[in-house]
Amino acid sequence: MRITVIGTGYVGLVSGVCFSNLGNEVTCVDKDKSKIDMLLRGEVPIFEPGLKDLIEHNVSENRLSFTSDLSKSVKSAEIIIIAVGTPSLPNGEANLQYIEQAVREVAVALNGYKIIMTKSTVPVGTNEHIASIMSELTAHNFDVVSVPEFLREGSAVKDTFHPDRIVIGVNNKRAEQQICDLHKPLTENIIVTDVRSAEMIKYASNAFLATKISFINEVANICEKVGADVTMVAKGMGQDRRIGPSFLSAGIGYGGSCFPKDTDALIQIAGNVEYNFKLLRAVVEVNKDQRFNVTNKLMDVYRDLKDKTITIWGLAFKPNTDDVREAPSIEIVETLVKLGAKLKVYDPIAMEKFRVFSGIVGLEYCNNAMEAAAGSDAICLLTEWDEFSNIDLQELGKVVRTPVLIDGRNVFDENKLVNSKFQYYSIGRPHFNRLKNAEELERVN
CATH class of the missing domain: 3.40.50.720 (NAD(P)-binding Rossmann-like Domain)
Incomplete structure (x- = not known):
């Protein structure tokens, strides 16, 4: 397939490179010309094990290219992946300005039917908002699908090629079939759902993992007072199939670009519908203190x-x-x-x-x-x-x-x-x- 990926951060660059390695023709686009210049020189703007070798291989096979020309890339693509940042606003909500800007540029460049695939982490209802913006700016047909990413920094390449599952939020069979075909080389475990549920799955997953981390850190603090060993406690807990051993390592709390941002955003999503997510607020508080x-x-x-x-x-x-x-x-x-x-x-x-x-x-x-x-x-x-x-x-x-x-x-x-x-x-x-x-x-x- 011919794919254009907008955004060359962790999600966009890793996704684009890995899709090219599956035999697709991929163009990665970024408005930051300095990042594109780096990639054209063979340099990688992020540190991710295995990524540089994959870039070199697929560039040499003419399956992978880099450009700042979004319009040209959109015109030649069948699938347009949006993977730009959604940083937190001061109130914790996701900042959608980069998504909206990219969508407007895509809509203006459209020259026929395309599938817009959102991999950026966005609040529930955002993909409908994307479709609304597109409809105002183009007369061409399109579909908007949500395919949230579940990559871990440091093992993002491995996670892309060996995912636990692929979640696809889609509203019609035409787009569903094409996006399923794109991902079938990676796994047969593909969950197809409505778009809003796909958006929610991403936030719920990260919030639950953050909860496990804060929970084991609270247990660790109690262990220090009662003389127990949290590593043995976590081992005993993790052997329970209902709990599992992952994300039960006590320490100084989670960080990075996903868990803090996504927990804050989910609290705001809940607040916007007048629901007080008390458990998640405690998770965030524990993490800050830890x-x-x-x-x-x-x-x-x-x-x-x-x-x-x-x-x-x-x-x-x-x-x-x-x-x-x-x-x-x-x-x-x-x-x-x-x-x-x-x-x-x-x-x-x-x-x-x-x-x-x-x-x-x-x-x-x-x-x-x-x-x-x-x-x-x-x-x-x-x-x-x-x-x-x-x-x-x-x-x-x-x-x-x-x-x-x-x-x-x-x-x-x-x-x-x-x-x-x-x-x-x-x-x-x-x-x-x-x-x-x-x-x-x-x-x-």
Whole structure:
């Protein structure tokens, strides 16, 4: 099929590249010419394992191209995928201005029947709004379908080729057949529903996963008080087929471009129909509070952080991505700076994006984990990169000023800690913790 993808962010670029790898002729369009220029040079504007190789292969096979010319791309396509951003407005609602702008440009360029496939995450009723805008601007026939994405950053290519399911919201058989045919090479598990239900499935799915994360973090906080191990609790829970093991890792909360935005949006969707989504409001509140476990534990050690050198390991909201949007690291770093700490930070991939996105000044950016730890009074692990979990704690202990390690992702097990001199604190595993206050540490050292 001939496909045009509008938007070259995580969703648009990964989707377009993967569809081209299935044998389709795909053109990826973006109004940001600098991103298109990067892609034309063979560079990739996002970090996603496996994506660069797929781009190179499909460009060489003449199945994949990049352009800023939306009108020409629309005219040559059978299916137009809209994958532009829908960031949050100050009140939590999804900002649809980029969707509306893209739709208007598509409508003006239409030269015959097309299928408009929305992959951007949009509130219930948005695809009907898209159809209304299109109808005002073109006399050509079209269909609007909703195909929400369920990609995880860091494994987006794998998730595209091996989806749990494909959800297609559609109102007529002609479009249904063509969109089903497009996705059949990926899976036979295709759920066809009405458009509004498809829109809701996306929000409900992300909200439920966010709920699991906040729930296990609340359980972790209780475990610390009663002496239970949240990792064993989660393992026991996850063996129940009704619950499952995914998204039961306690830590410092979720971040990224999807869960925070989509939970806020669903709360607003509910509010717009005069329904108070109390459970989801609590999920969001728990998540905001959870990230400060790290700073609270530092304050338990050092009542005053002024001029203390604190190492931050990990800035991305999760490993295998350079995305720092809504990352817990941002608020943690901001808080520590306000408390007067001197910060040395390191992330294998995300430092430049953190520098630009956060706008936080006065940080020392380091080249590796050991350099960041040298001379520090405490290390805070915020992202569970393998580089951190595989580090030699004996060697690490030789370079720090004071051996304090706050593990916000529970990456270290008892075997690695047993011969370590680190005063260690994790999330919801009190029997692992060996946290002393500053006076006790001074006596030990």
